[in-house]
Structures are given as C-alpha cells and as structure tokens.
Amino acid sequence: MNAPEKFLAGSKAQPAVGSPRIHDSARAHVAGSAVYIDDIPEVKGTLHAAPILSNVARGKLLGVDPRAALQMEGVKGVVLAQDIPGDPILATFVHDEPIFARDTVEYLGQVVGVVVAETVMQARRAARKVQLRIEALPAIVDVREAVQAQSFVLPPVTVRRGDPEQGIAQAPHRLAGSLDIGGQEHFYLEGQVGYALPLEQDNWWIYSSTQHPGEVQHWVAHALGLENHAVNVECRRMGGGFGGKETQAGHIAVWAALAAHKFKRPVKLRLDRDDDFMVTGKRHPFAYDYEVGFDDDGRVLGLKLMLAANCGFSADLSGPVADRAVFHVDNAYFLSDVEIVSYRCRTNVQSHTAFRGFGGPQGMIVMEAILGDIGRALGKDALDVRKANLYGVTERNVTHYQMTVEDNILEPLIARLEQNARYRARREEIARWNAQSPVIKRGLALTPVKFGISFTATFFNQAGALVHVYGDGSVQVNHGGTEMGQGLHTKVLQLVADELGVPCEKVRVSATDTSKVPNASATAASSGTDLNGRAAQFAARQVRQRLAEYVAEKQHCKPEQVIFAHGQVSGPDAVMTWEQLVDDAYHSRVQLWSDGFYKTPKIHYDKKTLTGRPFYYFSYGAACTEVAIDTLTGENRVLKVDILHDVGTSINPAIDLGQIEGGFIQGMGWLTTEQLVWNDKGYLATHAPSTYKIPATGDVPEHFRIELWPEPNREDNVGGSKAVGEPPFMLAISVWEALRDAAASARADGKVRMDAPATAENVLRALK
Amino acid sequence: MEAKTIRLVRRGELVSLANVPPDRTLLEVLREDLGATGTKEGCGEGDCGACTVVVAEPHEGSLRYQAINSCIRLAHSVDGMALWTVEDLVADDGSLHPAQEAMVQAHGSQCGFCTPGFVMSLFGMYQNHVCKGGTITRELAQEELSGNLCRCTGYRPILDAAAQMAKLPRVAVDEAAILAQLDQLAAKRGQVPASGTYLDPRSLPELLQLRALHPGAQLVAGCTDVGLWITKLHQQYRQVLDVTRVEELRRVEHYDNHIAIGAAASLTDAFEALVAQRPQLKTFANRFAGLPVRNSGTLGGNVANGSPIGDSMPLLIALGAHVVLLSVRGHRELPLEAFYTGYRKNVLAPDEVVAWIKVPRPQPGELLRAYKISKRYDDDISAVCLVVAMHLRDGVVAQVGIGAGGVAATPARALQTEAVLRGQPWTLETAQKATAALRSEFQPISDMRASSSYRSEVLGNLMQRFWLESQGHEQINLESFRLVEAATP
Structure with a gap:
C-alpha cells in the first residue's frame, strides 16, 4: 500500500485493502441483474442440447438408436462420438476419458452423445428416447472391492519415513481400525452450463461457467481439431464452483461446441440438476485402514495407514487429489515413523474430481479420528492427545514429505481458542449432563487445521493480469482468475485501487477472458488472490511507475517522491487529481496500461519421491464444536461453534468471514447430512436436492463465533494475507469428532466406529 | 381447445400472456417469454428456492402475499394475481428494496445465484410481518427461509439481513392500486368455458361438471408434485383441471366435532388450522417441506397423491381423519387409510375429486x-x-x-x-x-x-x-x- 501517513492525517478515508468492502456484484446479485450464462440473451438461431446417458454402470456399447428421438417435435439431431472432428479423447492430463462413450460405457450416467433441439425441454425429452444397446459387464462400485481387484486409475503411491513397524511394535499401546468417509456433491446452485458460438473462419466464442477458462479453451480446441488461438472462452461469474467447475465444466463446453460444429448454429447446454448429479464427478469417497502405536501421553510412535480414494472411472484430477490427501494426513501433527499407502481406485461411478480441500479433508480426518480413538483408549481428553502430537517450532517440525514447517502458530492458536471457548469448563458441564441424561448425549471437540497453500503442481503457481487506465482515469482490470462467489474480483479491485491511489469506484474488474490473459491456471487451491492479486498489483504498479516518472520529469524530482493516494497525485511542486494526471499523460503519449506477472517463490517438489517444499506457506485454524445426539434415533444437532482462524492480514474481512463461515457449514454438510448413495448397480440414488441434503438455514447454530488470528503472513504474500478458500472447510472435522465424542459417552466401552456422514442411521449404528 | 390468456399485475401494470400451453411453468414464462432472467432455476423441483417469486391475492380487503417456487408452478395458476420477481423490487430510480439493501449490507450474497430467491422470500416476510408491525426473530427467519438453499454463505449473513431489513426505511406496496387492478382482472374473467386447455373453475358445481366432462384432464392443485412430473419425468399435459380456485375448497370450516379442511386449502393454511387446535404440531408442520412448497401445495393434493413418505397422512390417520369425495353423482366419505389401495393408488373415480378432509377436534386429555x-x-x-x-x-x-x-x-x-x-x-x-x-x-x-x-x-x-x-x-x-x-x- 502506498498511501502515506501524511495523507491519512485528517482524512477519514482509509485504503481499500483491509476494509470490509461489499462484493463487487452484490447490488447486481440482489437486483437480479447479475448475468449468468443462461441469462445471456440468446443469439438468433440458438439450439439447445441435452445429454444421452448410459443406464448401465459398465458394458459393451453395441448400438445407439436415435430414431424415436429424431421424430420428436423440434429435434434437430444427435451428436455422437463419430461426429467429433478432432481427438475423440478429452485433452485431460492423463488422456483417459472419451468425449462420448464409444465401444464401452464405464458408469451409469456416462454421456454417450447429445440430442439437439429447438428448446431445452424438447432436447431433454428426446434424449430419454434414445435407445442404447448395452451388454452389461460386471462393475465395481465399492472402493474396497476395487483395492481387492487392484483396479486403479493411477499406480499406488507410498510415502515412508523412519521405521513405523518398529515404532508400533515397541509402543506401549496399539490400536488398529478402519473408516469409510463418503463423498460430496458440490451442489453449486448454478448447474453446469456452456454456450458455444461458431464465429467466422473457424473461430469460436465459448461462454462457460468454469473455474478454468484456459483449460476449456484447450479442450474445445483439441476436440474440434483446432489450435488454441481459434477458441476464446469467457466467464463473468459462476453461480458457485467449489472445485466442481475446475475440470467438469470442460465437458459441457466441449459437448456444446461439438453440437454447434455439427449443426453450424450456436448451441447451449445447460444440465438439468438430476443429470448434473448423474454425470459429473464429486468429492472422492475414501476408505482407510490403520495401525498405530503410541505412548502413555498419546504421542504417536508409529503409524501405518492405507488410504483408498474412490476415483471413479477415469483419472481426472485424482492423482493430485490423492497426493494432497497424503500430504495432509499429518494435519497439525508430527509423525516420526510413518508409512502411508495411497490407492487411486478405478470404479464404475462418476469420475471424482476437485472439491474444496482437494483431498486435504480426506487426509486430515483419518488422523483426527486416530487421535480421538487414542484419547478414548487412554481415558484422556482428546485435546491433550492432539496437543501432545503437535508440530514443534524448532524440532519435530519436518513433515513426512520433508518440508520444514516454518510458520507454526498451532500452540498459541489452540491455547487461545481453548480459553475463549471455555473448553475445559464445558467438558465438565457436558460430562455432568451426560451422566444424568437418559436419551440426549452431548459431545465436544476442538480440532486444528494446518493446510498447505500452493498448487502441488509447481508450474500452476503463476498468474497474469492486465490493468488498463482509460483516458478519463477509469481503470479496468483483467486477470486470469475466475469469480465463483469467493470475492476474488473484489479483493483484486481493492488491491489495484490502493496501488494507484484511487477510490475503488474508479476500478472495475472485467470478465475472465482467454483472449486477455493466456494460459491462466485454474482458480483453485485457495490461491486465487495470492496469484492474481499479486499479478494485478504488479500490473498497476508498472502503470503507476510510468506516471510517477512522467510527474518526476515535470517536477524535477525523483519518481519515489510522487505520491498516489485518495484520487490525487502529488509531487514536491504540485498536487493534481488522478484524472488530470491521466489526461496529461495520455496527451504526452505515456503508456497507460500494463501487464503483470507473478510466480510463487521458494516452492519445489519432486513428483517421484513426493518430497520437497510443495507449499509456500500454511494456513492455520481451529474450531471448537459442541453437538447433541439422540440415542433413540441417532438424530443429531450442532449446538455451538467457536472458530479461531488465520487469514494473515485480511484484505477484506467481510469476504474472509464469509469464506470461513461458508466453508465450515459446507464441511459440516459433508460430515452430517450429505449422503451420496449408490446402489449395487452403480445407480446414484441421491441425485437431486429432494434426496441429497445440503445444510439449510435451520442447521446453523445460533452460537457461531469466528475470530481472526491477528498476525500477518510470515511469508511475503499479497497484502500480508493468507489464502482462505479451502482451509476453513476442514474446521468442520470438529463436528464429526464431537459427534463421536457424544456417541462414546453412550457406549460402555467408550469405543466408536462411526462412518461419515453422520446421518441419524450412522450415529445410531455407532452406538451399538 | 384454446389456451386462455393469462392476466396478471406486475410492476403496477397489467400483463397479458396469450397462447401459453397448460403445462408451461411460471419460471419458463418468466425467463423465456418475458426475459425476466433474474429468477433462477437451481433444481427444477422446488427444493432449492432459487426460483422463488411472490404472488398476492386479495384476502379480506387487503393483499395476502406468498412466496412460491416458480419452477414447478404452472404459469396459468397465477392468472388474476399480482406477481413480483426480484427485478420488480428495484424502484424506478434504481434504489433497492429493504430486502435487497439488507442483503447487500449484511454481505448476504457470494456467488449470487440463490440470492434472488432469498430476496423474494425476504420480501414475502417483509410484507407479511414487517409491514404488519411484526418483528423478525431468528426462529421466524429460519422458518420462512426454510425453502431456500445457499451453498456459499453458511446462512449467518442472510439471517442477519432478515433482521436488518426491518430497521431500514419502510418501503410500501401500493395495495389499493393493486387491489383495484386485481378487481379489474376478476371482472374481465367471466364464465369458465366448458372446454379449454387450462380449466380453473371458481365454484364446486363448476369443478364437478368439468371433472365429469373431462376425466382425461390432469387434475392439479398446488402442483408441488405434478410440477415435477413435468420438469423431471417430462410429462406433457394437453388439458389441466386446476382445483385451487374453487372458493368452497379453499376454506377451513369449523364444526362441533371436527374441522373440514377444503382440499384446495394450502398446506400453510391447513397446518395453521391443525396447529390452532393442537399447538404441539407446530414444529412438525414447519418441518413439512419448505415454506414456498407449503404455500403452493395443498393438503388435498398431498392426500390424493398418497405418497408413502408424505407427512400429512400419518398425522391425519392417527387423528382419525376422513376424506370426503365428490362427483356429479354425489358424495362419499371414508377413513383416510381406506382411501389408498396401493403404491400411489387410491379409490378415486375418474369423475371424482377429493373435496374435504375432516379432522376430529381434540378431546380433553x-x-x-x-x-x-x-x-x-x-x-x-x-x-x-x-x-x-x-x-x-x-x-x-x-x-x-x-x-x-x-x-x-x-x-x-x-x-x-x-x-x-x-x-x-x-x-x-x-x-x-x-x-x-x-x-x-x-x-x-x-x-x-x-x-x-x-x-x-x-x-x-x-x-x-x-x-x-x-x-x-x-x-x-x-x-x-x-x-x-x-x-x-
């Protein structure tokens, strides 16, 4: 920030960064004028597509008979694999996913083609009438069955340090156990949608609700047999993403583009919600087996852990998701002697994909479960066991992937929350309550989060931006990040406004557009602001530098003496408004726009050995949650939540608070009410909000207190901030641990095997 | 058969929509025919609330406002009503309604896609509570927002907005003007034709006659189930017979030993009557779907569909309720449990309708x-x-x-x-x-x-x-x- 103290004196105006500025689209959201892809006025001649879905989990595709569909009103035709002009395989990293199923189908819901019609409903009705001839083959739905059958999308990975066998063998205490954790549907409120417009000379314009326009561009070009420069992808905003529109949006855009290619008309494809559930990937369900040895304090002396990720039928992002699970098994704890075996299982279900936390939650939860179990086995408070295992500051501070934890604030952070939430006193109150309450039992848990920030694929950690200053002094920013509700555009706008010393109202962020910033990474890994915010800041800084040099030349001073603040520019001789300066500079032919580029420093990582420094820094937090369960029915309720979370120096506390609260509630949903049920035929029986229950207003506890940790990022990050998108999600593991704590109080043996999500049925089962 | 013209009041103006098919949803008409894309489709089955709009009808001299799911509501069913979508709350000078302004100030929107639906539920609450001098408690807000899902915020800021909007300068609807316009529409309406694609009789004799004349017409009430047959099962109906305008069937009548709930009474009204007699049912009633579904859906529809997982039937059966079936041939009455013959099957004849549900009054003890x-x-x-x-x-x-x-x-x-x-x-x-x-x-x-x-x-x-x-x-x-x-x- 460049606003000098003397300018602030006597002025009520504050720099934009650090203020709880409202979302840049908030007024448009509430007025209904914020445009999502399905709201864009349709170009004349637009057709609509709907997918034809496999109704078998695995089989030989012997034939597709569209005759009945073709006779229906408004139907233009079908698009199948043979209509693909380019590569019939999607341009994914592993290159293992057909655009349309060809000779085989690999899950129930796999898209075999699309029907194209004049209206959406005509297309959807007709798609159901397309007859598929499929010879069913045995399918694998269950992840443990896949491990047995060695059915993998990618080879297993083992990370090992020390001698876990010996650690376990020599430990005074041992435990072994298993756990199954369910997946999660993203349930972005805006379903998947893409709109493909063929332009002149084989150029294409694609509107896509995507977290990764660059990848959509690449996939569409690849499918059409064109070079990337022929395809332009635009996304002003998504109605929610959560990882579900990182790769999954690409399929939709490709299908729409192929239909547009065949019929030479613009084609829009908006998935019906049920189809969205049936077609697209979700958070990976995981299964675990573990064996752990520990001392009298509960300190882990040896751990052997098997994690099996249910990846679905193709690799998609499962490799990096499973890697991140491996990286986050430690959560906040030092594991001296450990072996982690990670299986990436192929099953005949949707291809599971990115989802907020990206494997991190699935890695952490098993460690928290183990520590909870150790506490119960020793008759100790689980919090004391957790504390005994925390990473040290100067020793016991190297992760199992050989990264030194340099910014550890776990101990003071947990201590502060423990005190603020009155953990010990409530622990006693709850014990007293449970002793006399016949049906309702309460539970309490305080769990920490340590989450690594950066894409583990190091090359993704780069970003570009453009800052344009127009002749009237107004500023337009474009960067490679996408807006999915997380407030990225608002934060970038604040950063640019401060960099140029202008009010936020002078700055607008435009739609993400592959023709402006090329090769942009996905907006993912919580890194949107870290990367794009810095790139935009650097772009603005270059414009400012040119203006400062222009002023310095006129006022015979050094550029550093020129101050930009509050819409004014001052040198030693004169003060002028920003608009005056811009107008002068334009007429003196000063370049008023610039690009900016940023790449994250310090990170490196060896994919073969899974060692290095994959993360620039860690984000920390802790949550203390109290719950109640009904021992007659298993029904449960979250009663109180206290959170202390680390966002460094907040660029926008209102937005960060929104990410913490929203992430927590979404995590709570994952672990309580959101249950994905596939039957033994591989049919996803929960495929709409009528059967799949995300948290509603009534599930939010009245006592829901959030505090921010008052310390800047110790690494040089934009504005001293820390990433906030994903880490709070995992604070919700405290809900699940509290439920297990409550369940334990209702059991004579104090042991609890409880799979997630903790539906009433799963809780009741855990009581037996 | 002709489709009659839909007439409604929106933004103080009369809107006429001709040639709307009987099975077209209100959401389709809004987004595709009227270009009002502020209202969103989130699920197409009335479970997420992104498509929430507010309708109002005259009721005892003033307007009665109801938030409803436009995605499963048939467009013809709002004929003769006043309608508000999210766009309509913005004043001509661009200033926001308190329901909108409070959402902005409380940081109640993130991705913004559910926001129009929340705004409309808040607007319904504003009209029904704030404008009537009521206070917005957290419990009330949770109840009234029970049919709206948000995946971003965790709801706390939205609950704050609900409380906040009552504190902002009051914005009033010109009820007198709207009532006059609605009167005009009612006067224009005239006799219900004996045929047509969308039949919405206003009296019981008319209904019974039309039912006898058109046994093939799809019988609908609030459409909270039939709507899904259209959007999800892709059913098409060339003729629809809507019972919700039949005055006699919208009432709850009180007798010495029982109350008779008209089959076209909304679930909101039906539960209100049941809770008035048995206050311990309040929570159970509030847990029946979300508010927009209760506002559209009817007790008669719930009973007639007879879903094995519908919540009103176990209650009515336990209370010893009877159903009264009517046709031009006469009436019959039977215990509710005897109405069902199998999975979603019942004894209703092709010319019959469910008319009343008779619920015994509670006995002391x-x-x-x-x-x-x-x-x-x-x-x-x-x-x-x-x-x-x-x-x-x-x-x-x-x-x-x-x-x-x-x-x-x-x-x-x-x-x-x-x-x-x-x-x-x-x-x-x-x-x-x-x-x-x-x-x-x-x-x-x-x-x-x-x-x-x-x-x-x-x-x-x-x-x-x-x-x-x-x-x-x-x-x-x-x-x-x-x-x-x-x-x-």
Missing part, C-alpha cells in the same frame, strides 16, 4: 406426538414418520390412533399395534409391547433415505420416546432441546 426422522432437520422427506394419538381413561388406553410413514407402500395405520394397546394399562410394559408390535407390523424397504432395519428399529424407539414423553420427561427430544448453560463470563 389427548396425548399426541408427531415424530419425523429425516437426514436434514428442515425441508426434508421423512425416512420414518410416526404419529401417535392416545386417550387414557383411568390410566388405561381407551382410544389410540397410530399413523406411520416410510414403512409401507402407502401411508399406513398401525392396526396391530393399536390393538395391542387398546384396553391396556398405560405402563412401561405396555409401551414395550407396543414397541415390539410396531417393529413387527411393517416390513419397510431399504432406500437412499434409510435401511429397512433402521426404519424398523427407530419405529419402535419412537414408541419408547412417546412413552417417556407421556411420563413427563423433558429434554429427551432434539426437536425441542435447548442448550441451557452457565452464563459465559
């Missing part, structure tokens, strides 16, 4: 509990529903009605369990016998909501809960559980 087990507390469908209504005389079970949902192909009466209880002293031993009887009486299926074994077990456990509650135990039911704690220092 009635022990009544309604239990619902679902994955989510609000706006979910029961895995198991159990309702027990018991009368004790000198400690002996004199009369008992038990209705169960989620345990058979139809809503069911637990006749065997009732027999086990009747005439027995109400003791722990009897309760245990009833528990065992309930578990063996039904063979529920396993599905995505729960397993068969869980359903059976919990059915019995709910009888235990009933026993405990009948003995005056408190704090044994999460529904009413409140955390009592020492004051925070």
